[in-house]
Amino acid sequence: MNSRNRSHQRSVFRRRDGLLVFSILLTFSTVLCCEFVWLDHSEIEDAGYRVNSLDDLRRVFTTSLDDYQFRHGGESDSSGGYWRPLYALSISVDWWLWGNNPVAFHAENVIWHCLVVLLLHRIGGQILPRKPWTADAVFLSTFLFATLPINAQSVTWVSGRKDMMAAAFGLLALYRALSVDAATSDRTVRRRIRNIVEIVLAVSCSVLSKESGFIIPVIYVALLWTDTSRLSVPVMAGRFTAMLVTTA
Incomplete structure (x- = not known):
């Protein structure tokens, strides 16, 4: 039963990933006409x-x-x-x-924004307690982040790509780090070293894209500072919201 539940949750997340990408393409489709x-x-x-x-x-x-x-x-x-x-x-x-060709440049900006949103969606599923309604809360908050005008400048302005690159690489590092924490059965030294190298490379790419990437290790330390299993749902929801604001 637990295996079925996990399979169902993964299926729901994948469908919602598709909805997020579709909403981004619909929201920012007109940017392809910009110079x-x-x-x-x-x-x-x-x-x-x-x-x-x-x-x-x-x-x-x-x-x-x-x-x-x-x-x-x-x-x-x-x-x-x-x-x-x-x-x-x-x-x-x-x-x-x-x-x-500005169309290609703008299209890549939209792709970067999609990557940021998908990573936020996955990280939200990792750090929030697995309650029936938390997946809905994560999806709704990520959907708002994906489509609200606060991100319009970074997406529609080609030179704003640096913000999304730093966010995407930084969130990838957080996602990999949190996945390592969750994989308690992973004890092999070689795989641990590989994971660490991947995380360091992702953080480095974030910093090389924009100086705001330096905040990623601070966020990760903050996540480790408190035992997530003992935190209340409102506190964890606040933490995810803070990550959204920081990335924005």
Whole structure:
């Protein structure tokens, strides 16, 4: 019976994953008709943040994006700036694949948003107690996150991709870490090491996309700090809501 219940729960989650993706595609379908705007012109079209050579590849990992943008001339304040090399590589690969085609860039942004939402949905199912109504609460809150206008800028603005990349990789790290905690029967050293490497790589990719990725280890420590089996449902619901707000 327990096996049947678990199979039914997985089936429900998969169907709801599909509904979430459909709702995102429906909500953001019009973005595919948009052009490049604002910083997209300087960062992408004018190659400000694009990587076009091996020297550019070295520079994008060793300098701030402000300095990198003026690598061929101009003045920049080298005392600070953002360091987001993975975002720069992402738009560079897109340009190499699609050229000056904003539709492809916008489509990839929508895909990143789908990944973030699906990971949030799964993590919500992990951290909330398995009660009959919690799956509904997780789905509803994730649905609101997926479709509310608060995320419109990151999804519809190509240069906002960095936010979703950092969130997706960070949530992937949390999902893998929580899965490891749940798999108490997994005792092999090799598999443990592999899991740790995957988590570290995911966190690193999050940080390389945007500095907000540094919050992911803090969130994970907060999750471990309290024994989830002793927490009340309202507290766990509040924790999931806090994760949604942090990711937004």
